Amino acid sequence: MALLEWTKEAFGTNVSKADEQHQQIFAMVNGLHESLGSGDRQAIGRQLDALIDYVAMHFKTEEDLMQAHGYPEFEAHKAEHDNLVQTCLDVQKKFHAGAIDITPETTTFVKDWLVKHIPNVDKHYGPFLNSKGIA
């Protein structure tokens, strides 16, 4: 079974661009998680790098939307993003230096972050952005 499964009920923000990107992130985390047993460090590294790049792009999409429309919770939301990015960059650096491996604990940490952040933090911008004509 996949590590993460996107459903509208649990994860829908009612902002289509965010929902599409969240589904892509889930697919990439699942792919990374499933490749861990292969022992192919190069393939794992490529998926890790692609995931981190995509997540950074996604955070920028959300931040640009929130900022463009004067979202009042922007700063607190961005702080959560910055926190995860910092952790990811640290893991990425250590992985490529050969100091650590990516393990199921790593992908589960990302999963836990997403299943908290999307319903509790991302979903809050839905009604606000909808009221600004963003759907």
Ligand code: FE2
């Ligand atoms: Fe998000």
Ligand code: FE2
């Ligand atoms: Fe977010």
